[in-house]
Amino acid sequence: MVKKHHVEGYENFCKFIKELDSEGQVVYVYFCGSKLENGESWCDDCQRAKPVIQKELENADPNAHFVYVEVGGKILIALFRKDPKTKLLVLPTIIKWKCPQRLEGDQCEKPELVNLLFTEED
Amino acid sequence: MAAVFCFTNVIIRSVCRHHNKNFLICQSVNNQLRSFSNSIRKSIVKPLSSNGDAEYDLVVIGGGSGGLSAAKEASNLGAKVAVLDYVTPSPQGTKWGLGGTCVNVGCIPKKLMHQAALLGEAIEDSKSYGWQFPDPENIHHDWETLKDAVQAHIKSVNWVTRVELRDKKVEYVNGLGKFIDPYTIQAQTKQGERKLTSKYFLIACGGRPRYPDIPGALEYGITSDDVFSLQCPPDIGLECAGFLRGLGYDATVMVRSVPLRGFDQQMANIVAAEMEEKGVKFLEKCIPKAVEKQPDGKLKVSWTNENNEEFSDIYDNILFAMGRRALTREMDVAAAGVKVAGDGEKIDAVNEQTNVPHIYAVGDVLYKKPELTPVAIVAGRLLARRLFGNSSLNMDYDNVATTIFTPLEYGCVGLSEETANKRYGPDNIEIYHAYYKPTEFFIPQKNIKNCYLKVVALREGDQKVLGMHFIGPQAGEVIQGFAAAIKCNLTVNILMNTVGIHPTIAEEFTRINITKRSGKDPNPASCCS
Ligand SMILES: Cc1cc2nc3c(=O)[nH]c(=O)nc-3n(C[C@H](O)[C@H](O)[C@H](O)COP(=O)(O)OP(=O)(O)OC[C@H]3O[C@@H](n4cnc5c(N)ncnc54)[C@H](O)[C@@H]3O)c2cc1C
Numbered sequence: 001m002v003k004k005h006h007v008e009g010y011e012n013f014c015k016f017i018k019e020l021d022s023e024g025q026v027v028y029v030y031f032c033g034s035k036l037e038n039g040e041s042w043c044d045d046c047q048r049a050k051p052v053i054q055k056e057l058e059n060a061d062p063n064a065h066f067v068y069v070e071v072g073g074k075i076l077i078a079l080f081r082k083d084p085k086t087k088l089l090v091l092p093t094i095i096k097w098k099c100p101q102r103l104e105g106d107q108c109e110k111p112e113l114v115n116l117l118f119t120e121e122d
Numbered sequence: 123m124a125a126v127f128c129f130t131n132v133i134i135r136s137v138c139r140h141h142n143k144n145f146l147i148c149q150s151v152n153n154q155l156r157s158f159s160n161s162i163r164k165s166i167v168k169p170l171s172s173n174g175d176a177e178y179d180l181v182v183i184g185g186g187s188g189g190l191s192a193a194k195e196a197s198n199l200g201a202k203v204a205v206l207d208y209v210t211p212s213p214q215g216t217k218w219g220l221g222g223t224c225v226n227v228g229c230i231p232k233k234l235m236h237q238a239a240l241l242g243e244a245i246e247d248s249k250s251y252g253w254q255f256p257d258p259e260n261i262h263h264d265w266e267t268l269k270d271a272v273q274a275h276i277k278s279v280n281w282v283t284r285v286e287l288r289d290k291k292v293e294y295v296n297g298l299g300k301f302i303d304p305y306t307i308q309a310q311t312k313q314g315e316r317k318l319t320s321k322y323f324l325i326a327c328g329g330r331p332r333y334p335d336i337p338g339a340l341e342y343g344i345t346s347d348d349v350f351s352l353q354c355p356p357d358i359g360l361e362c363a364g365f366l367r368g369l370g371y372d373a374t375v376m377v378r379s380v381p382l383r384g385f386d387q388q389m390a391n392i393v394a395a396e397m398e399e400k401g402v403k404f405l406e407k408c409i410p411k412a413v414e415k416q417p418d419g420k421l422k423v424s425w426t427n428e429n430n431e432e433f434s435d436i437y438d439n440i441l442f443a444m445g446r447r448a449l450t451r452e453m454d455v456a457a458a459g460v461k462v463a464g465d466g467e468k469i470d471a472v473n474e475q476t477n478v479p480h481i482y483a484v485g486d487v488l489y490k491k492p493e494l495t496p497v498a499i500v501a502g503r504l505l506a507r508r509l510f511g512n513s514s515l516n517m518d519y520d521n522v523a524t525t526i527f528t529p530l531e532y533g534c535v536g537l538s539e540e541t542a543n544k545r546y547g548p549d550n551i552e553i554y555h556a557y558y559k560p561t562e563f564f565i566p567q568k569n570i571k572n573c574y575l576k577v578v579a580l581r582e583g584d585q586k587v588l589g590m591h592f593i594g595p596q597a598g599e600v601i602q603g604f605a606a607a608i609k610c611n612l613t614v615n616i617l618m619n620t621v622g623i624h625p626t627i628a629e630e631f632t633r634i635n636i637t638k639r640s641g642k643d644p645n646p647a648s649c650c651s
Contacts, residue, residue, distance in 0.1 A: 100278035107285065116288050 002060050008034065008070045010079040017067070017097070026064040027097035028118070030108075031080065031088055034070040041070075046092040049108035053094065056111060060118035067097075178202050179510070181307055181320035183299040183453060186222020188485030188498030189326030190283065195506035197290045204318055205292055206299040206309050210452075212347040213333070213340045219280035220287075220294065223328050223486070224495040226276055231350035234272045236527040238263070243529070247566040265352075273351055301458035304478055322509060325460070325469065325476070325483040326502065327453055329446030329493075338413030342421050343442045381406075382526070386538035389576070389591045396530045396572040396593075408433075413440055448487040463489040473516050474505045482509075492522050523605035525598035530572055533597030535605040536589030542578045551588075552581040554614065554634040555644045560595060561625040573627075574644075577614065577634055585614035590631065600628040 007016045020027065030053060033043030041047055057066060071077050071091065080088035086095070094117065095102040101120070107113050180196045182189040185207025193205045209226075211217040218226035245261060255261060287294045295318070297311030307323065309316045331345035344352070381404070382390035394404060407428040414422045416436065424434035448467040455462065455469070461477045463470035468489035474482045482505055485498035500517060507513035523535035542551045554577040559570045578589035590604050604612070614634070622629025636642045 100274060101281045103285070107289075110289065112288050112291075113285055116284060120284065 001062055002028075002057055002064045002066045005065065005067045006070075007067065009072045010076045010083075013067075013069050013080075014083075020065065020067075022065050022097075023063075026061060027067060028060070028064060028094060029067045029069060029086075029097050030092065030094045031069045031071050031086070032092040034072050043091050045105060045109070048106075049092045049094075049114075052109050052111050052114055056114040056118050059115060064118075176305065176319040176321045178204050178318060178320040180204075180322045180324060180506075181299075181318050182206065182324040182326055183307060184222065184326035184328055184449075184485070184487075185220050185283075185294070186326060186328045186485060186498070187224050187495040188328075188502040189222070189324060190287075190502075191499040192324050192326065192484060192502030192506045193292045194286065194290050195503045196510050197292045199506065199510035201506075201510045203292045204295055204320075205287065206295045206297055206307065206318075208296060208298040208310075210298070210330075212330075212345065214344055214348045216348045216351055218351075219277065220296075221276075221280055221283045225279050225283070227347050227350060229495055230279070231272050231276065232346075232527060234275065235268065235350065238268050239529065247562075247568065250566040269351060298452070300452070300454045301456075301460075302454075304458040304481065321480065323458070323481045324502070324505070325450070325453065325455065325481065325487055326485050326498070327449040328486045329448045331442060332444045332447050333442055334410055334444060336410055336412050338415070338421075339410075339442065342413045342415055343440050345442050349441060385526075385532075386534065386576075386589075386591055387540060389532055389534065389538075389574075389593060392572050392574055392593055393526065393528050393530070393532050396569075397528060399569060399571075400529060410440075446486065446493070450487060473508075474501055491519055492524065494522060494524055497522055521605060521608050523601050525601065527598075530593055531595065531597035532591070532593045533601030534589065534591045535601055536587070536608055537578055538589060538591075539576070539578055542588050546580065546588075550581050552579050552585055552614070553577070553638040554579065554636065555638055556630060556634055556636060557645045558594070558627065558630040559646055560627050575630055575634075577617065577631065579614045583613075584616070587612040587614060587617065592631070594627050596627070600631075603628075604631065 005016065005020070007013050017027075017029070032046035032049070033041040036042055041050075060066070071080055071088070077088065077091075080086045085098075090104045092108045093102060093104045094108055094114070096117065101117055103113055103117055179201035180193070180203045182193045182203065182205045185193075185205045189205055189207070193203045197203045207220050207222070209217050209219075216227075222228075224230060242263060245255075249255070249258070284294065295309050295311060295316070297309035297316065299307045299309050301323075302308050302317070305319055307318045307320070309318060331347055333339045333343060333345070381394045398404060405425070405427075408425045411424045411426060411432070414424075416422055420436045420438055421440055422434055422436055423440055424432060426432050447465075448469070450460075450462055450467050450469065458481055459478050460469065460481055460483075462468060469476055469483040469487050470489040471483045474484050474488075476483055484501045484505060486493045488501075491497065497517075497519065501519075504513070504515055504517050507515065521536050523533065525531055525533040537545070539551075539553055555575065557570070557574050560568075560573060563570050563573070573594045575593065576591045577587060578591070579585040579587045587608055590601065590608065592600050594600070607616075617632060617634065620632045622632040636644050
């Protein structure tokens with residue numbers, strides 16, 4: 001099973017990703033809206049993507065890392081947007097770290113696309 | 123100092139050069155580049171398939187501009203589609219991902235590198251506009267940064283293409299396709315061999331660069347397949363030609379006949395003249411004979427001229443841009459009964475239909491059709507609509523605009539002066555022409571000698587426009603709208619009655635008033651108006 005990680009906010013993310021020793025394995029980063037008190041994200045699209053991603057993760061390389069990032073409020077989102085490494089434009093977004101592969105918005109809800117991201121080798 | 127030169131359609135359409143190093147661009151234009159055929163032959167599309175229980179409705183061989191466009195449209199219309207795409211590495215070992223020539227080793231990297239060169243020129247120009255650089259001598263270009271940025275962009279396009287196919291439920295098979303019979307393709311994939319049967323097939327294999335049959339060509343030569351991803355040539359620099367004034371600027375273009383054969387020759391000569399003024403050397407009517415590696419790693423190139431005299435010189439790189447051959451043989455089209463035309467590799471299809479009724483072809487593989495991405499895309503889309511969408515609209519290969527991204531760009535649409543004269547007789551043709559001065563050229567005192575345009579029209583009546591030709595900055599942007607106007611039967615009369623946007627360069631087309639026949643000086647008055 002992939003190694004799952006969870007971080008909140010921009011600074012935590014930067015620190016985490018810098019220190020993460022992925023041992024050369026693929027790292028997927030999933031950006032979504034932060035959770036509300038009831039444990040659900042405020043972002044509907046993220047809610048819809050969640051089960052799809054969870055399910056498709058079963059097909060991913062078991063040595064891969066999966067970083068679940070709750071981006072936080074507006075200001076924090078802007079920081080993610082400006083960072084050339086994340087270039088976050090939409091929530092949710094899932095990227096293959098340091099690679100061109102990414103899925104944005106409702107693409108993250110489509111099992112066949114999430115599957116492609118998790119299984120394509122290149 | 124060095125520059126990237128982008129010659130669209132000189133058959134190679136892009137050239138790089140190296141810092142302090144000679145970069146020989148070898149080019150012969152011996153095959154017919156594009157011809158805008160006027161004849162629209164009618165054919166009956168939609169044959170009945172004798173393969174009723176085929177696995178697919180459409181199998182496309184080649185995931186480039188034409189193949190992908192047809193595949194996506196067919197799938198939108200409900201067809202079950204598979205696309206085969208496989209890139210055989212170049213002799214130098216270069217390979218790339220899904221998307222075909224344009225995305226990986228054609229239009230896109232070419233335009234990006236052209237832009238890099240233009241930016242270098244802009245830096246130079248900006249000094250006279252008051253921009254100050256703390257350390258002007260230290261402005262230099264880093265090839266690796268550019269190459270990496272270009273390659274990263276390409277990789278993201280490859281990915282987006284895969285996502286699109288998956289999203290549209292087009293099956294992508296990363297394998298080399300080969301016909302075994304008219305209804306079966308065999309794909310050679312990493313996982314092994316696989317057979318696909320289909321009701322219709324689309325041959326969209328495009329082409330790959332030709333090499334001359336001379337010693338050393340394959341071992342030491344590179345082509346447009348390799349140039350955009352060259353691994354950090356040690357001390358490469360890449361800047362626009364504007365930077366190179368007075369610097370040992372040393373790119374050589376060897377041409378078998380004339381540059382840009384098939385294009386309007388007056389315009390082609392102006393493009394070549396502009397490049398020569400920027401320091402590129404031309405060796406006309408020469409034929410390369412051999413390439414040998416010297417002990418110091420440099421390349422000795424020998425060639426003969428038109429009088430059969432032998433010459434040789436030492437270069438760092440030799441790039442062949444001798445046209446492209448269609449990959450029909452590799453795909454064994456003969457096994458499907460598909461006939462080839464001309465040089466024996468292209469397909470002469472009527473409305474994209476080959477002689478085998480359920481097998482179609484689009485893109486660069488077509489005989490005597492423009493080798494351009496949008497041509498392949500539109501033809502592919504229209505074909506899919508005819509096959510699966512009850513449409514009867516055929517592709518119109520006439521009046522397709524194109525641009526050559528040389529440092530000063532050349533854009534054109536419609537007929538060349540030569541073709542118009544041949545087709546209608548010089549007495550029935552009127553040529554309007556003008557040299558013009560782009561406003562922004564004055565301050566940096568850029569060379570305006572080659573900023574020239576020409577309108578080819580019928581002589582009688584309102585003078586229907588047959589062709590428009592423009593050399594100058596942003597020529598592609600200038601010519602695109604006029605291409606639409608020509609499709610709407612533009613006349614010289616309408617053109618002259620169109621109010622321009624001032625100050626632009628495109629407005630120069632609305633100011634034409636001097637005909638070649640009049641013999642008047644086409645140079646602009648000394649002041650701007
Ligand atoms: C350097 C350069 C610059 C260019 N610049 C421009 C430009 O500025 N503007 C413009 O409009 N056009 C430009 N072109 C032309 C443009 O790239 C082509 O016209 C266009 O790509 C043709 O599309 P296509 O679908 O015919 O084939 P391609 O895009 O070449 O795609 C064919 C694909 O099929 C694959 N293939 C071949 N055989 C098989 C097989 N048997 N099995 C599986 N896969 C196979 C190939 O690997 C390739 O991926 C340029 C071309 C070059 C070389």
